Amino acid sequence: MLALGLGGSNHDFSACLVENGEIAVGIEEERLTRRKYAVNVNSLANQCWRYCLTARGVRLGQVEAIVADDTLLPSCYFPFRSRTTLIRHHLAHAASAFHPSPFPEAAILVVDGAGSLFDGQGVETLTMSVGSGTEITEISKVFGTNWSTDGLRDTRVYQAGDSDHSLGFLYKAVSRAIGFTLYEEGRWYLTEDGKTMGLAPYGTDRWRGEFHRHLDLLPEGRYHLHLKDGGLLDFVEHALDGFEGDERFARGADLAWAAQDLLETAVLHAARWLHRETGLTRLCLAGGVALNSVANGKILRDTPFTEIYAQPAAGDNGCAVGCAYYGHHVLGGHPRPRAPQARGARGPAAAHAGGAAPRPQTHTYLGRSYGTEEIRAALEASGLPHRRVARPARVAAGLLPRGALIGWFTGGSEFGPRALGHRSILADPRRAEMKDILNSKVKHREAFRPFAPAVLAERAADYFDLDIESPYMLIVAPVREDRRREIPAVTHVDGTARVQTVTPEANGAFHELVARFGEITSVPVVLNTSFNDRGEPIVETPGQALAFFGPSQLDYLFLEDFLVAHSVTDLDAVTEEAG
Structure with missing residues (x-):
């Protein structure tokens, strides 16, 4: 069964497609219109639901349930208003958190x-x-x-x-x-x-x-x-x-x-x-x-x-997720998908001994991926020096300890306000100066604003007072006192940090990068912030990532396995060393 959910109100328009009980694709309108929170965009020309259908290769006629929350501007679902079921706003929120x-x-x-x-x-x-x-x-x-x-x-x-x-x-x-x-x-x-x-x-x-x-x-x-x-x-x-x-x-x-x-x-x-x-x-x-x-x-x-x-997209954008699940479970009458508990599971899944737990959402990378030819075309249009590299996560991890600021672009974009390793800017958390450099020269934002650590899930308790996984940067925890001087760039003024835990199953190449950085430095933590400038949405496409990188003070950009630099000299230095 295909269920389409639409979220938002008079801002934060979004869409999510649930297929057979699991999220197939989701996107926020702001990523497509490049207008933060999709404020004052043409809601009648809503692009996000079209993006979802195109990414999944299905037609609107194949969707069996369409659900929106009742605070959403009616123009967002006008083309299929007669097919749309409206539900209460807080029910949409509740469904977005419980069902996945x-x-x-x-x-x-x-x-x-x-x-x-x-x-x-x-x-x-x-x-x-x-x-x-x-x-x-x-x-x-x-x-x-x-x-x-x-x-x-x-x-x-x-x-x-x-x-x-x-x-x-x-x-x-x-x-x-x-x-x-x-x-x-x-x-x-x-x-x-x-x-x-x-x-x-x-x-x-x-x-x-x-x-x-x-x-x-x-x-x-x-x-x-x-x-x-x-x-x-x-x-x-x-x-x-x-x-x-x-x-x-x-x-x-x-x-x-x-x-x-x-x-x-x-x-x-x-x-x-x-x-x-x-x-x-x-x-x-x-x-x-x-x-x-x-x-x-x-x-x-x-x-x-x-x-x-x-729910990683806890705001109004996340109502699209709840609406899509409502369409599948309530309108469609389907139970939540279940899966056996994995051997050695950690965190919430480990608590459900004696039976199969619901199969949860394990990541928030709900956007579509961009293929090699799309990336090549964007690179050629940019005119920036670039080269393919083997094992880009290891190459990037090797650059961070030298003080490099890196743009990291891989897979589908994150759904929600946090960049979680697919549309990220990365830095070495051991360097206290990184906070000021990123705030003033890259993100162009207030000096007091903190940055988040991405840490290997199995090592999180060594650095933070946290005994559950926090995959979506939605829990602030104290940094252990004996570790604060070790990772000053991600330790806030009150000794806390907004933690992202990473695993190989959920985070793939980004986990490989953090793990390799840990092998090099003995610190399994990387500074991770969103790939955007002040007041702008997070980048969605390779072209947007390159447009940001070109005039920026980032040192390198990784687009999947393409390494991009500002000069051929910089590119040669890295690729020769990487072999």
Whole structure:
């Protein structure tokens, strides 16, 4: 069975094709239009679902179920509107986390800015559920009230439903106050909340009391958060007025700290109740707030949940995944595919002794691959020196200890906001200066922003306080104190890191690269950041990778087994040494 899922709201348009219970292909519209979060693109000309069908070599008529979440702009599915089933936004999120997870049964926590509008109740902002088999049952919910629209239709909320009782809206408002607004049009705006999370450790608890006096924790994991009309936003929106320079940075960091602290308080309150109510120790996470990897790490360390699966595309883009799975399992009536437990399995799969566990999503490389002829054509058009090399992962690993900055492009692109070794920029984490070099000269972004480590899964516990795998960079964990000086470029100011664990089965050539770097340096960790510039989507095609590399300060680019350099001299030096 083929099921097509469409995700997004008035931004983050995406598509995913599930075939016989497993993800066949998925893509975000931003990768195709080159417009971050697909804001202000022509939604009627939606390219992502066409990409999925073309990549799989199927026609729309062969798709048996089409599902979209009900906050998505109707123009995105207009060509097949009569065939499209609409489901609630938080159900789409919940399905995106539970169905591809390795858990036959799990608690599910969805937290975001705003979801579907429920008549007489408000806009869903937090939902707690239980997943079992193919069924998802909601057990508690927080509704946002006093919501606003984007002016298109008063009875429809397109994620512009900024409301009271919304953790996502709080974080968004704080990000805007600090200055992390990416798009703004009238009263609608979109922020870069990852920056706020990264800034928070530089702050103090100066405003903790001011924030928490607007938060009331309620039974059943719920809460009230008074934001509008005399609420917390009156303070937030003016907290930095009149300040500049270092003082503004310090106060902005204090705002970020307070927002992070309040968010964690509410999320942990919900997670603890969810565990008490269900007795389950496995948790699935989705919704934009689930991209807050610091909070995810706190859930793992400070609640009874022992295993966590967070949807790698936890934001609105990931709803495409949930919708496609809903089409397969609910509309199609098919059970979740199962597979025997692998001998010596680690992490969540190892917990299901005595029976077959669901066959989980093991990676997020859901884009299509680019063949040799496509790469050759892009290389010839670029005019850059290039040459094929044997075992490119080993060649790249050998360059990193010399201080080289490397673009790494292989296989299909990642679905979601994290580059996980297919569209990555790589560096040596032992060199403290790499953080400043990458931020200022390559990514052109704020100096405080941290970079993530990719570590061999079997060695992760040697470097981080982490006893489960974290394949999608969605858990922040403390770096062990005796290792912090060893990997300073990926150790944040508070001694933590947003960890990616890598395995040969899931990560292929990228695992080979990290392993070889470990053999050379005795440090099985590589700095991994997304292959894009500030404010741009991650590169999708060989041509986009080459366009980035040409004027950049990256030293080398690997396009599958093609090595690209800025000069023939640089290329000769590497290829002669590589043999």
